[in-house]
Amino acid sequence: MKIHAAVSRQSKQPFNLEALELDDPLDNEVLVRIVGVGLCHTDVVFRDQAVPHPLPAVYGHEGSGVVERVGKAVTKIAPGDHVVLTFSSCGQCKSCLQGKPSYCLEFGKLNVSGSRPNGEATLKDESGERVCGCFFGQSSFASHALAHERNVVKIPRDVPLELMGPLGCGIQTGAGAILNALQPKAGSSVVIFGAGSVGLAAVLAAAIRGCYPIIVVDLQPSRLELAIELGGTHTVNGGAVDAVAAIRTITNEQGADFSVECTGVPKVVRQAVDALAIGGVCGVVGAAPAGAEVALDINSVLMGRTVKGVMEGDSIPELFIPQLIEFWRQGKFPFDRLIKFYPLADINKAIDDSEHGGVLKAVMRP
CATH class of the missing domain: 3.90.180.10 (Medium-chain alcohol dehydrogenases, catalytic domain)
Structure with a gap:
């Protein structure tokens, strides 16, 4: 046709x-x-x-x-x-x-x-x-x-x-990173790197899970402002301050229980791991050019930190997409x-x- x-x-x-x-x-x-x-x-x-x-x-x-x-x-x-x-x-x-x-x-x-x-x-x-x-x-x-x-x-x-x-794709990826892959408990601290549509979907999902604090890192003030409106509790302008140091200050020097990396930029992936608390988990969501690599501090990872790749929000679409629609109907998403x-x-x-x-x-x- x-x-x-x-x-x-x-x-x-x-x-x-x-x-x-x-x-x-x-x-x-x-x-x-x-x-x-x-x-x-x-x-x-x-x-x-x-x-x-x-x-x-x-x-x-x-x-x-x-x-x-x-x-x-x-x-x-x-x-x-x-x-x-x-x-x-x-x-x-x-x-x-x-x-x-x-x-x-x-x-x-x-x-x-x-x-x-x-x-x-x-x-x-x-x-x-x-x-x-x-x-x-x-x-x-x-x-x-x-x-x-x-x-x-x-x-x-x-x-x-x-x-x-x-x-x-994009919305289920960000939301699923939280709801399916990382599954933080209420009160867990979460930091999201990148306030595009994927990252902001993760913010919405973290609010549904009852996370606190929900920290959002981006370079654009307008996106950071919207992140607060959508359920974020703290923002960090990664172009103006040391993002890892700012996250540690917000979390009383503990680091975040979970991080979601949505940019695919190697140096930001490193920050998303370095910002974790002992035993924390980083979900890597952002796509990068073929062959992109990131260097990590081995001794930091040895402290129980986990780096987890997340594809398509770890979702079963026939189950997850209707769930997101229901959250949307309820005004939660x-x-x-x-x-x-x-x-x-x-x-x-x-x-x-x-x-x-x-x-x-x-x-x-x-």
């Missing part, structure tokens, strides 16, 4: 809105008309080839929309359902069977190979050239996307569908305050605004 999509053809160059041909759904696939799609830092990382990926390609992995068609083997979703699209997983490997789909052993093939698992393309341009798709099992910077039944999450029809796409809408045709402006701090979570409407 004919669709339109934002296509990346060259590294570090603007997206182009183009007409493409999208393949029909296979037996286990779902065709979704996209209503809204969030912009995630990961999309830009791949566009810029900080993580190598074949081009031309359609990115986008925080789609929400309405199901239009389903393959004959699909049982959990029907045409007309409202859905959020999330990352893909095989459902059969050791990790998936243990309830850890974000650590699926087939994650690379299913999410960032540029094709279906069997190597088939799903997209072609008007000249018949192959365009890489299936990004995180969807490629939703488009009017329509193909997804696998496993990475489609049905949501209630009475919630604003265009808002819900970021729950599929106002992630909509982070969102600004753009037409898909303005995707390059959305990226520019995001990179210069003008918007926390851009959501495009095709």
